[in-house]
Amino acid sequence: MRIEAKYISQVYPNGSYGLDDFSVEIESGSFVTVLGESGCGKTTLLRVLSGLERYACGELYLDGVLSTDIKLKQRKTAMVFQEYLLYPKFTVWENVKTALERYDLDGAEVMRRVNKALRDFGLTDVASQLPRNLSGGQQQRVALAKAVVTDPELLLFDEPLSNVAEEQRAEYMSLISELKARLPQTTFVYVTHNVKEALTLGEKLLVMKDGKAVQYGDTAFVSRNPYSAEVLGVLYGTQAEGNRIYNPATKEFVVLDADGECLSGQPRYLKLPASLDGRTLKLGGTQIETDEDYPFRFIGTGKDTYAYIPSDKISGSPFRGSEALEAERDGENYIVAGVKVRLCGIKDFCGKLYFPSDSVLLYENGVRALAHYRINDVNCYGAVRSGYLRLPCGKIAYRGKNGRVRVTLRGGNKAVTDKKGLKFTCLGEDDFGEFRIAYLRLKGFDNYVTLKTGKTYGKKRIKPDLFEAVVRYE
Amino acid sequence: MKKGFIYRLIYGKGKEKDFTLQNLPATRTKQFFFVFKNYFGKIFRVNLLAGLFVIPYLVWDFILTGYVARFMRGLPAEEQFSHLLRLSLLQYGTEIPMIMLAFLGLAGGFYIIRRLFWGAPVMILKDFGKGIRQSWKQYLALGFITGLFNFGASYFINFNLLTVSKEVEFIHVLAIFGIVLLTLICFVALVFALAQSSLYGMTFFGLVKNSFILTFKRLFRGLGIFLLSVLPVLAFRFMPWAFMQIIGGCLTLIIGIGFALCVQTAFCLKVFDEFINAKSYPKFVNLGLNSGVSFFEALNEEPAEEQDDEN
Numbered sequence: 001m002r003i004e005a006k007y008i009s010q011v012y013p014n015g016s017y018g019l020d021d022f023s024v025e026i027e028s029g030s031f032v033t034v035l036g037e038s039g040c041g042k043t044t045l046l047r048v049l050s051g052l053e054r055y056a057c058g059e060l061y062l063d064g065v066l067s068t069d070i071k072l073k074q075r076k077t078a079m080v081f082q083e084y085l086l087y088p089k090f091t092v093w094e095n096v097k098t099a100l101e102r103y104d105l106d107g108a109e110v111m112r113r114v115n116k117a118l119r120d121f122g123l124t125d126v127a128s129q130l131p132r133n134l135s136g137g138q139q140q141r142v143a144l145a146k147a148v149v150t151d152p153e154l155l156l157f158d159e160p161l162s163n164v165a166e167e168q169r170a171e172y173m174s175l176i177s178e179l180k181a182r183l184p185q186t187t188f189v190y191v192t193h194n195v196k197e198a199l200t201l202g203e204k205l206l207v208m209k210d211g212k213a214v215q216y217g218d219t220a221f222v223s224r225n226p227y228s229a230e231v232l233g234v235l236y237g238t239q240a241e242g243n244r245i246y247n248p249a250t251k252e253f254v255v256l257d258a259d260g261e262c263l264s265g266q267p268r269y270l271k272l273p274a275s276l277d278g279r280t281l282k283l284g285g286t287q288i289e290t291d292e293d294y295p296f297r298f299i300g301t302g303k304d305t306y307a308y309i310p311s312d313k314i315s316g317s318p319f320r321g322s323e324a325l326e327a328e329r330d331g332e333n334y335i336v337a338g339v340k341v342r343l344c345g346i347k348d349f350c351g352k353l354y355f356p357s358d359s360v361l362l363y364e365n366g367v368r369a370l371a372h373y374r375i376n377d378v379n380c381y382g383a384v385r386s387g388y389l390r391l392p393c394g395k396i397a398y399r400g401k402n403g404r405v406r407v408t409l410r411g412g413n414k415a416v417t418d419k420k421g422l423k424f425t426c427l428g429e430d431d432f433g434e435f436r437i438a439y440l441r442l443k444g445f446d447n448y449v450t451l452k453t454g455k456t457y458g459k460k461r462i463k464p465d466l467f468e469a470v471v472r473y474e
Numbered sequence: 475m476k477k478g479f480i481y482r483l484i485y486g487k488g489k490e491k492d493f494t495l496q497n498l499p500a501t502r503t504k505q506f507f508f509v510f511k512n513y514f515g516k517i518f519r520v521n522l523l524a525g526l527f528v529i530p531y532l533v534w535d536f537i538l539t540g541y542v543a544r545f546m547r548g549l550p551a552e553e554q555f556s557h558l559l560r561l562s563l564l565q566y567g568t569e570i571p572m573i574m575l576a577f578l579g580l581a582g583g584f585y586i587i588r589r590l591f592w593g594a595p596v597m598i599l600k601d602f603g604k605g606i607r608q609s610w611k612q613y614l615a616l617g618f619i620t621g622l623f624n625f626g627a628s629y630f631i632n633f634n635l636l637t638v639s640k641e642v643e644f645i646h647v648l649a650i651f652g653i654v655l656l657t658l659i660c661f662v663a664l665v666f667a668l669a670q671s672s673l674y675g676m677t678f679f680g681l682v683k684n685s686f687i688l689t690f691k692r693l694f695r696g697l698g699i700f701l702l703s704v705l706p707v708l709a710f711r712f713m714p715w716a717f718m719q720i721i722g723g724c725l726t727l728i729i730g731i732g733f734a735l736c737v738q739t740a741f742c743l744k745v746f747d748e749f750i751n752a753k754s755y756p757k758f759v760n761l762g763l764n765s766g767v768s769f770f771e772a773l774n775e776e777p778a779e780e781q782d783d784e785n
Binding site for chain 2: 089094097111114118124125126128129130133134135138
């Protein structure tokens with residue numbers, strides 16, 4: 001299962017963010033370990049991926065389908081929890097069988113699958129035992145069998161080794177590795193706060209902090225080429241000494257810039273001056289034509305504009321949907337449009353660097369200036385059905401009487417705000433015939449909101465019952 | 475993180491070492507306690523299911539016993555004797571079909587309890603039905619014979635009680651003692667027959683013959699086990715007060731049947747392992763104990779839904 005998360009935010013009633021503008025792309029069949037401190041949003045991410053929790057804004061695509069269009073029962077997802085979550089009064093056999101109850105299988109098929117799962121995990125001798133008689137490692141194997149028996153396309157692990165005895169952990173980790181080898185098509189997402197597990201298990205590593213994805217890439221690459229002091233802190237617990245920080249993986253000191261980004265490592269973004277000429281976006285000698293079918297829409301004024309390209313999406317060889325930048329190479333440094341940047345792991349470089357055209361972030365005076373997701377029938381239809389307001393990078397805030405509050409405004413229903421409305425400035429509109437997409441900015445804040453509506457809104461008050469949004473005060 | 479009392483009660487204390495076959499009980503006696511403790515919930519449900527089949531008999535017997543007692547109260551012995559056959563037919567004769575129905579419930583119960591002892595996967599409703607489907611003919615036949623025997627023995631005892639005279643009192647007492655003893659022996663044989671019918675596929679004649687052979691091979695132990703399995707509940711049953719009989723009936727429905735099935739299954743499996751399985755089905759010897767193999771290994775294949783896994 002391929003996962004594409006785009007600017008997902010999840011806000012809790014107390015105003016805290018579980019996920020904050022979280023974006024990641026996970027290829028089908030990958031084994032990704034998610035590493036971060038407690039409270040960074042790892043479990044929230046798993047719950048959002050599994051469908052147990054709805055996200056407030058953003059988009060989540062599972063195999064190219066918007067997750068809100070997939071019913072929970074149809075998701076081929078399984079999860080292994082920290083607390084095993086086995087039924088205490090059911091035997092091992094019955095616990096594994098319960099996982100198949102939501103599928104319409106006949107008795108013989110159920111028995112075949114359950115017996116096979118028990119054999120695969122070495123549980124035949126304890127099939128009739130209650131979980132209370134088993135060790136922690138055995139219980140976790142039962143939880144694993146319970147997850148795998150459903151043939152999932154996405155397998156999620158929420159710190160499964162936390163309750164397993166130290167001496168059994170190595171065995172369990174090797175079991176998971178063997179399981180991945182047996183299920184090459186299944187995507188594994190393994191959450192942990194244990195660095196050893198993270199660096200041992202997965203082929204990809206996602207480092208999270210405060211609900212954001214701070215770095216994602218091959219495990220070996222991330223450990224050797226951290227973006228920032230934050231990443232090193234999460235990975236190794238190292239602290240900065242002045243403007244440098246020690247990387248135990250390379251046994252080298254890394255220089256930090258004023259923002260804590262690693263100068264001697266690969267930066268997160270390639271930042272290039274950009275300009276907009278009509279519907280043509282120019283950056284670094286490349287021209288990208290924007291039109292109605294193109295995946296972004298410019299909503300700025302065109303002055304003092306920079307384009308940000310995620311460095312982990314840059315490749316030395318072309319691919320579908322990519323644009324090219326002329327570049328010169330100097331070791332692991334590249335010079336692009338006069339800008340020197342360190343890019344690691346670029347293969348097959350032939351004088352050009354390639355990047356996905358829809359990955360460009362455009363900023364104007366530090367404010368994002370692009371509607372950054374696909375404007376096409378699929379997405380808009382989803383918006384019509386759900387009635388949700390899209391917030392791809394929205395940080396609209398509303399200050400209620402109590403200070404920082406979360407305000408939900410229901411479409412067509414009563415408003416929970418005590419104000420009559422929120423004042424927006426309309427930056428632009430796209431007309432799709434039956435409906436319009438309006439791009440609005442709340443005065444005083446640095447981002448925008450898109451509104452799907454049948455009416456045009458300019459500099460007017462918008463009644464809260466016309467859209468639904470999750471907001472916070474920044 | 476330290477777990478609370480309720481958590482530990484439900485989920486256990488958390489074992490450091492893996493559970494293996496070596497952790498299973500060593501003997502059938504220990505296994506009885508192991509099964510009764512670990513699978514009490516399942517045994518309770520089996521009891522309720524089997525109890526559904528036993529309720530008609532309990533209710534009818536309670537009603538008729540009271541009716542007969544009220545009818546006979548105050549009558550002289552000769553007059554009571556004149557009504558004996560009719561009332562016996564009324565009470566014990568009409569109970570025969572209800573006893574047969576009760577035995578159907580025992581068919582399902584024996585099947586499930588035996589699987590629990592073997593460490594086999596159990597789906598209560600499904601396996602209860604499978605147990606009945608598998609052995610209903612033989613259980614109905616055994617129920618019919620038991621009902622007839624019940625009629626005959628009760629009539630014989632009442633006949634002797636009503637015709638006893640001082641001159642031949644000893645003979646009457648001996649006769650009653652004899653019939654009681656015969657009843658007990660037949661009940662032990664009945665238990666073996668029920669357990670074998672649930673486990674092995676054999677003809678009815680073979681079943682009866684084998685049962686009596688096993689009974690006399692393990693007579694005293696069998697008698698003791700039988701009394702142990704039924705006495706706790708029957709003790710209430712035979713008290714003269716109706717209130718106590720109602721309590722006895724309720725206990726039967728709550729746990730009495732399950733308890734009796736567990737005791738009898740543990741004993742029968744021990745005897746079968748010694749006299750039958752050792753020669754004919756070695757993989758099933760000590761199945762469920764720490765000296766046996768696991769259930770999956772004993773079957774050596776994936777069990778399909780309709781497969782008869784006993785043979």
